[in-house]
Amino acid sequence: MLISLHFILTMGKDEKEDSGFGFKDKAKAEETLRLLEEHDPNYRRLTVRGLLGRAKRVLSMTKAEEKIKNIKEAMEVFENWLADLEKDKEKKSEKKENKKEEKKEKNSEDNEKDKESGSDVEMEDKSKEKKELPPDTVPGLGFKDKATAESTLKELEGRDPDYQKLAVKGLLGRAKRVLTCTRDETKLSNIKEAMSVFDKFLDDFDTMHLSKQNNPYLSLGIVRTCLNMAPDSATDQQKAFIAAYSSVNGEYKRLRTVAEKEGGKTWDIVRNAALKDLKEKHADVKLFNEKDEPTKEHLEMLLWAYSPEQARVKKTVQETKEESEKESKEEKEVNDRKRRSSARDDESPSKKMKE
Numbered sequence: 211m212l213i214s215l216h217f218i219l220t221m222g223k224d225e226k227e228d229s230g231f232g233f234k235d236k237a238k239a240e241e242t243l244r245l246l247e248e249h250d251p252n253y254r255r256l257t258v259r260g261l262l263g264r265a266k267r268v269l270s271m272t273k274a275e276e277k278i279k280n281i282k283e284a285m286e287v288f289e290n291w292l293a294d295l296e297k298d299k300e301k302k303s304e305k306k307e308n309k310k311e312e313k314k315e316k317n318s319e320d321n322e323k324d325k326e327s328g329s330d331v332e333m334e335d336k337s338k339e340k341k342e343l344p345p346d347t348v349p350g351l352g353f354k355d356k357a358t359a360e361s362t363l364k365e366l367e368g369r370d371p372d373y374q375k376l377a378v379k380g381l382l383g384r385a386k387r388v389l390t391c392t393r394d395e396t397k398l399s400n401i402k403e404a405m406s407v408f409d410k411f412l413d414d415f416d417t418m419h420l421s422k423q424n425n426p427y428l429s430l431g432i433v434r435t436c437l438n439m440a441p442d443s444a445t446d447q448q449k450a451f452i453a454a455y456s457s458v459n460g461e462y463k464r465l466r467t468v469a470e471k472e473g474g475k476t477w478d479i480v481r482n483a484a485l486k487d488l489k490e491k492h493a494d495v496k497l498f499n500e501k502d503e504p505t506k507e508h509l510e511m512l513l514w515a516y517s518p519e520q521a522r523v524k525k526t527v528q529e530t531k532e533e534s535e536k537e538s539k540e541e542k543e544v545n546d547r548k549r550r551s552s553a554r555d556d557e558s559p560s561k562k563m564k565e
Contacts, residue, residue: 231257233281251295265285343458348366351366360407362381363408363411369482370478388401432524435530436512437513443510481516498522
């Protein structure tokens with residue numbers, strides 16, 4: 211017991227002899243901290259904590275007032291050092307957190323910009339073959355502020371009513387999502403004003419029953435057949451429309467980004483304007499003759515890929531494929547032989563036995 215007590219009481223001396231670290235007084239504690247500067251931070255922290263623990267144990271067994279006073283001063287040096295270390299740690303942690311928050315806000319703003327500038331309001335999978343075709347969504351739509359919303363509605367004017375409604379609803383949905391991750395009061399106010407413009411548009415759209423003004427497209431094959439029925443009566447504009455319709459493989463949505471001429475209106479707007487006049491002009495005319503063929507007046511609308519009686523047209527008018535889409539006679543015969551051969555193989559006895 212006496213040996214153990216002597217070991218503890220002389221620990222400061224042993225430390226000095228072994229490593230130079232100790233806690234016998236303030237000067238020794240300060241010297242210890244200077245010596246520890248050569249070591250890594252984790253080692254310094256653990257060593258100081260260890261010395262503090264030892265000093266406390268020595269204090270509990272020491273009666274000499276002077277020695278107690280000296281050790282307490284040494285302990286104060288160590289405790290202050292640890293407190294400063296903890297403060298530095300907190301500052302670094304706070305700085306790191308601030309950087310993280312700044313990065314998060316920056317990413318949020320970048321996402322917001324992407325969402326605002328994005329104009330794709332229809333989410334559809336695109337096959338590799340379609341990538342070279344024009345896009346099927348109108349560019350330049352947004353909800354950044356009231357002016358942008360009004361500009362968006364201006365850009366949608368004259369287009370298919372159903373698409374107008376779909377586009378505006380899509381933008382409204384995105385605007386709502388952006389609101390949840392935006393803190394800037396000005397941005398919030400601007401986006402809300404844009405949303406009000408869109409809300410009013412949708413209310414008016416339903417009140418005025420604008421969906422009834424939609425002009426559904428007939429297939430490209432039917433339009434080609436109609437052109438063959440009346441090649442001389444088709445106007446140059448109608449022929450240009452059919453050529454544009456063919457250039458997008460009959461995917462009418464892509465006509466939203468194909469202009470009639472450079473800098474001009476896109477074909478979807480041109481078509482709707484032409485059909486508006488024709489529908490008024492031929493409101494009461496017969497659409498089919500006695501042979502169930504489209505009348506001349508009806509053909510005028512059919513050449514714009516539209517008919518008031520689409521179902522009947524689909525039954526009475528055959529589709530015409532483009533030459534490149536047709537199988538040559540020889541290819542057809544070869545393919546027919548392959549199909550027949552494949553069918554015979556499926557029914558062969560040897561195959562059945564294997565099964």
